[in-house]
Amino acid sequence: MNKVIQVLETMATDAYLVNKENMTTFLTTAEITTEQQQAITEKNADKLAETIADLPKIISYSQVLPTEDDQQEDDNQESDNESINKLLASSF
Amino acid sequence: MSGSLVCVGTGVTLGAHISPIARSHIEQAEVVFSLMANGFAEKWLEAMSNDVRSLQPFYQEGKNRNITYNEMVEAILTEVRAGKKVVAAFYGHPGVFACISHRAIKKAKIEELPATMEPGISAEDCLYADLGIDPGRTGCSHFETSQFMFYKRNIDNSAFLILWQVALAGDQSFAKFSTGRAYRQVLVDLLLEHYPSDHQVILYQAKGIAIDTMRADKIHLSELIDAELFMHTTLVIPPSEKMQPNDKVLALLADIDKREVKQNNRPKFSLV
């Protein structure tokens, strides 16, 4: 596992690291770059992200529609407009 | 060998929330599909299995999300049909405000393929902990924001109202990644029918990784129009009114109580 990711995982799972001093000691012994240590200390996720070359991009969060019916679940082929019209017709 | 599907949740905060069984399913799967909330979590998942495939590339601005979700389901089921042990890992709870896992499991079952879901810690769970809200205190209703706008709902302003996907408020195209001021104005106007404009609402964001700071910005309802909203922002609307006693039901219950007391006080006869 990437070392920084490992550090983030440890920080989120070890109650010992809730203590600031313990956290500082942990960071100095972790095998991560000074830049990464700084980003973590500053709690700067964007800066930390910049230090990982192949960090996957997140495009969207959404996983749910405002309105759903069984028909929709099978409507892969129809055009956007057709499905929206159908949805709206069934909703109002 | 027949394929199988397990949909698991990895929780909201990387590392902190994953259950032992979810982790074990991921580690033992032949193919893992992932829908994580940040790049760090996706990378973390990649270290748990040799074949992790992100579902993110299916998203496209301007593309109807219904099509996106069906494509994701098909990608997952293709591997299950091919006899693979498949895990679909979603951030949070895989079945909370998340239709992909429900659709995939439903379809797999129709095809008589084994499919189950393991719960995860959702944004809702974090919200109760971070904001100190007990949904049992006054009651609490949850809606997807656009659904709340598209349909006539009975709003109970003596209970908490939680609106999910608020950044997408009012998007009828299902193809936008965010909506603007005009859409939010409609939402605010709708809410103003039930709440005062200076009612304090909360913009909530749980920690995605350990170094994140939890967001709990308190703003007036009317300020929502210009507020900074992200895809992972949840709108929390605390009650504006006190719960009103239901006198009719209380009277009925009091009558039952009286009858029970009378019955209990009656002398008991037993046959000798």
Ligand SMILES: C[S@@+](CC[C@H](N)C(=O)[O-])C[C@H]1O[C@@H](n2cnc3c(N)ncnc32)[C@H](O)[C@@H]1O
């Ligand atoms: C499609 S739903 C997915 C919810 C997810 N399945 C769960 O269990 O939390 C996406 C919505 O969840 C909420 N959400 C996701 N991540 C969040 C976070 N870190 N903090 C607060 N709310 C979040 C937001 O309302 C967002 O628009």
